[in-house]
Amino acid sequence: xxxxxxxxxxxxxxxxxxxxxxxxxxxxxxxxxxxxxxxxxxxxxxxxxxxxxxxxxxxxxxxxxxxxxxxxxxxxxxxxxxxxxxxxxxxxxxxxxxxxxxxxxxxxxxxxxxxxxxxxxxxxxxxxxxxxxxxxxxxxxxxxxxxxxxxxxxxxxxxxxxxxxxxxxxxxxxxxxxxxxxxxxxxxxxxxxxxxxxxxxxxxxxxxxxxxxxxxxxxxxxxxxxxxxxxxxxxxxxxxxxxxxxxxxxxxxxxxxxxxxxxxxxxxxxxxxxxxxxxxxxxxxxxxxxxxxxxxxxxxxxxxxxxxxxxxxxxxxxxxxxxxxxxxxxxxxxxxxxxxxxxxxxxxxxxxxxxxxxxxxxxxxxxxxxxxxxxxxxxxxxxxxxxxxxxxxxxxxxx
Amino acid sequence: xxxxxxxxxxxxxxxxxxxxxxxxxxxxxxxxxxxxxxxxxxxxxxxxxxxxxxxxxxxxxxxxxxxxxxxxxxxxxxxxxxxxxxxxxxxxxxxxxxxxxxxxxxxxxxxxxxxxxxxxxxxxxxxxxxxxxxxxxxxxxxxxxxxxxxxxxxxxxxxxxxxxxxxxxxxxxxxxxxxxxxxxxxxxxxxxxxxxxxxxxxxxxxxxxxxxxxxxxxxxxxxxxxxxxxxxxxxxxxxxxxxxxxxxxxxxxxxxxxxxxxxxxxxxxxxxxxxxxxxxxxxxxxxxxxxxxxxxxxxxxxxxxxxxxxxxxxxxxxxxxxxxxxxxxxxxxxxxxxxxxxxxxxxxxxxxxxxxxxxxxxxxxxxxx
Ligand SMILES: Cc1cc2nc3c(=O)[nH]c(=O)nc-3n(C[C@H](O)[C@H](O)[C@H](O)COP(=O)(O)OP(=O)(O)OC[C@H]3O[C@@H](n4cnc5c(N)ncnc54)[C@H](O)[C@@H]3O)c2cc1C
Numbered sequence: 001x002x003x004x005x006x007x008x009x010x011x012x013x014x015x016x017x018x019x020x021x022x023x024x025x026x027x028x029x030x031x032x033x034x035x036x037x038x039x040x041x042x043x044x045x046x047x048x049x050x051x052x053x054x055x056x057x058x059x060x061x062x063x064x065x066x067x068x069x070x071x072x073x074x075x076x077x078x079x080x081x082x083x084x085x086x087x088x089x090x091x092x093x094x095x096x097x098x099x100x101x102x103x104x105x106x107x108x109x110x111x112x113x114x115x116x117x118x119x120x121x122x123x124x125x126x127x128x129x130x131x132x133x134x135x136x137x138x139x140x141x142x143x144x145x146x147x148x149x150x151x152x153x154x155x156x157x158x159x160x161x162x163x164x165x166x167x168x169x170x171x172x173x174x175x176x177x178x179x180x181x182x183x184x185x186x187x188x189x190x191x192x193x194x195x196x197x198x199x200x201x202x203x204x205x206x207x208x209x210x211x212x213x214x215x216x217x218x219x220x221x222x223x224x225x226x227x228x229x230x231x232x233x234x235x236x237x238x239x240x241x242x243x244x245x246x247x248x249x250x251x252x253x254x255x256x257x258x259x260x261x262x263x264x265x266x267x268x269x270x271x272x273x274x275x276x277x278x279x280x281x282x283x284x285x286x287x288x289x290x291x292x293x294x295x296x297x298x299x300x301x302x303x304x305x306x307x308x309x310x311x312x313x314x315x316x317x318x319x320x321x322x323x324x325x326x327x328x329x330x331x332x333x334x335x336x337x338x339x340x341x342x343x344x345x346x347x348x349x350x351x352x353x354x355x356x357x358x359x360x361x362x363x364x365x366x367x368x369x370x371x372x373x374x375x376x377x378x379x380x381x382x383x384x385x386x387x388x389x390x391x392x393x394x395x396x397x398x399x
Numbered sequence: 400x401x402x403x404x405x406x407x408x409x410x411x412x413x414x415x416x417x418x419x420x421x422x423x424x425x426x427x428x429x430x431x432x433x434x435x436x437x438x439x440x441x442x443x444x445x446x447x448x449x450x451x452x453x454x455x456x457x458x459x460x461x462x463x464x465x466x467x468x469x470x471x472x473x474x475x476x477x478x479x480x481x482x483x484x485x486x487x488x489x490x491x492x493x494x495x496x497x498x499x500x501x502x503x504x505x506x507x508x509x510x511x512x513x514x515x516x517x518x519x520x521x522x523x524x525x526x527x528x529x530x531x532x533x534x535x536x537x538x539x540x541x542x543x544x545x546x547x548x549x550x551x552x553x554x555x556x557x558x559x560x561x562x563x564x565x566x567x568x569x570x571x572x573x574x575x576x577x578x579x580x581x582x583x584x585x586x587x588x589x590x591x592x593x594x595x596x597x598x599x600x601x602x603x604x605x606x607x608x609x610x611x612x613x614x615x616x617x618x619x620x621x622x623x624x625x626x627x628x629x630x631x632x633x634x635x636x637x638x639x640x641x642x643x644x645x646x647x648x649x650x651x652x653x654x655x656x657x658x659x660x661x662x663x664x665x666x667x668x669x670x671x672x673x674x675x676x677x678x679x680x681x682x683x684x685x686x687x688x689x690x691x692x693x694x695x696x697x698x699x700x701x702x703x704x705x706x707x708x709x710x711x712x713x714x715x716x717x718x719x720x721x722x723x724x725x726x727x728x729x730x731x732x733x734x735x736x737x738x739x740x741x742x743x744x745x746x747x748x749x750x751x752x753x754x755x756x757x758x759x760x761x762x763x764x765x766x767x768x
Contacts, residue, residue, distance in 0.1 A: 138661040161732045205737035341528040345753045347593045376727045377735045386671045
């Protein structure tokens with residue numbers, strides 16, 4: 001065992017920090033700091049992706065031949081940690097972390113040529129069309145159908161919770177191409193232009209005042225057969241590949257670290273009886289407890305990144321990170337509200353530019369509750385808390 | 400002991416539930432967000448007709464002389480549909496102070512009963528978490544034959560739709576003073592805004608607002624005691640609203656678990672969810688017990704009353720968070736939309752908890768008492 005980071009990481013971190021300081025426009029950083037959703041403003045995401053691309057940094061985790069950086073897992077960790085810390089927006093995760101890797105691994109040469117550069121440069125947003133109204137946790141039984149007619153698939157059905165579908169130009173969809181075989185075997189992975197005739201998108205108003213989630217209705221949408229990725233009927237395998245690809249993402253470790261710092265900051269600035277909350281034993285205790293949890297989570301992530309040989313199934317290990325990380329996202333945001341007390345319940349408009357200038361209200365009150373409200377979703381999307389626990393029970397312990 | 404409703408409470412509850420269920424649909428509540436001050440005028444007129452606005456006023460002052468238990472029964476019914484109308488500010492807090500003032504304000508109480516007047520307490524100030532009985536920075540100073548109020552107030556609940564404000568201030572030589580001010584008086588600048596539950600609040604800056612001597616409702620120890628009583632009564636009513644909301648969440652979620660299908664069966668068949676539902680039931684049951692315990696102490700000495708109330712606030716605050724968090728979890732993605740009841744209950748309970756003094760506040764009140 002060796003518990004030390006490689007020597008070069010300190011320098012690497014410094015190099016990234018300097019670069020982000022130079023590159024990240026102040027208005028985008030402020031927009032992210034004041035954002036009331038759990039990710040980023042999608043337009044800022046694309047702008048930032050373009051900026052990163054100039055350094056070749058928008059998809060550093062990809063293989064070098066497709067535009068990646070050949071950084072070690074630890075370097076990639078430090079890179080993302082620095083970006084989040086500096087309030088840089090995310091890239092469009094659907095492109096850079098989900099369908100991008102599926103395309104370069106299973107896609108045709110034509111698909112690679114057409115889509116990979118666009119993802120690298122943040123040309124447009126990607127929507128993930130997996131979940132359906134009747135099929136969330138039970139995704140394998142999805143019903144949206146794609147029927148081959150000559151050169152096209154005709155797609156009919158409905159998707160829901162499709163993040164940013166209202167402004168996405170392309171979507172990667174799971175569709176049923178064969179209703180006669182075992183559910184998992186009849187699913188295919190289709191790239192669909194969101195401007196195609198027959199697609200209707202409705203934005204869903206959310207608990208936090210945002211309307212990022214969408215319903216997507218597909219009514220006889222014609223999709224050229226060349227937009228199918230890989231083989232017909234192999235879509236489920238690709239979806240699993242995509243979800244397994246990012247084993248440590250679901251720990252939300254970068255966000256947990258950043259949000260803990262925000263909590264420490266609020267505690268240092270909010271006073272009770274003339275003393276900052278950070279000096280009051282009850283809040284001190286809660287901050288310490290969360291710091292302990294975030295620290296342990298970070299080391300759990302490092303163990304995965306350093307390729308520890310696990311005694312248990314690897315998918316179960318990823319679920320451990322999701323269970324701990326998603327719960328932490330919630331407890332930290334709950335602490336933000338508790339630190340703000342009665343000041344935590346004013347509702348500011350979701351859009352930053354609609355918010356009134358109220359000098360009596362600290363900045364953080366503008367979006368702390370919006371973020372805490374949408375954090376309820378972190379134990380729901382990407383496999384609910386209960387589904388993760390089912391996975392652990394089954395794959396780690398064969399129960 | 401008898402924990403069953405009296406005939407009067409039964410009647411109150413039946414008429415309340417009937418009206419509230421019919422009137423305060425989800426769509427209706429969502430549409431109220433667009434109104435200028437959040438007030439539902441039709442509902443307010445009905446509240447007056449049903450006698451709710453008179454419930455807490457003593458009989459000799461023209462009210463119904465209801466007990467705090469009667470108020471709790473009604474408040475729990477409003478909580479079931481996340482009603483965020485300014486009922487507690489006016490008909491619990493406001494009426495208590497106006498009835499207990501050195502010279503009771505019968506005329507204004509009459510207007511309240513008829514639905515024409517609404518009251519908001521203007522007490523909190525910047526830089527503090529929960530005001531309680533701490534001295535105010537806002538001052539009341541003698542000015543000719545009257546007084547002048549100056550200073551900054553923060554987060555005055557329900558002020559945007561109030562016709563009258565009760566302002567707490569420090570009067571030299573007296574300590575606390577409670578002053579009645581018409582809401583459209585000159586000499587104040589007001590910023591109105593919504594809270595997470597759809598109710599409204601305001602920050603108010605008094606730039607030497609001049610009032611008559613008879614605007615002073617009470618001063619000194621009497622003012623302080625009256626204010627603390629009124630605040631505790633309002634908190635108690637809000638705790639009852641929370642309990643009502645939680646009980647409705649149990650109903651909503653148990654129905655959802657039977658209706659929603661995944662993996663070819665109702666999700667209520669999954670034991671993981673059955674246990675979550677059972678946990679929600681346990682803490683909701685405890686919450687109602689805590690409410691009764693607070694009601695049992697509600698008319699005792701200030702120290703006994705406040706301590707019992709804070710114990711209830713701790714139990715109910717924690718229960719409310721557990722129940723509404725898990726309520727969302729049980730709904731999956733539907734839980735985080737604005738289009739399902741459950742997210743409204745979440746925001747409602749969060750708002751009630753944070754208004755009434757958070758856990759830290761109530762824990763230190765219990766610890767110190
Ligand atoms: C903010 C957000 C963003 C999202 N973004 C996208 C996106 O871009 N693209 C996309 O395709 N999807 C997206 N989703 C959808 C997400 O993946 C689903 O919400 C999730 O899979 C749960 O499905 P459901 O909402 O249908 O809930 P359900 O599956 O109906 O779950 C309801 C309840 O039942 C429980 N449950 C279900 N099955 C079991 C079981 N076997 N054992 C025990 N309990 C069980 C769940 O844990 C939950 O508590 C997003 C969701 C959210 C909230």
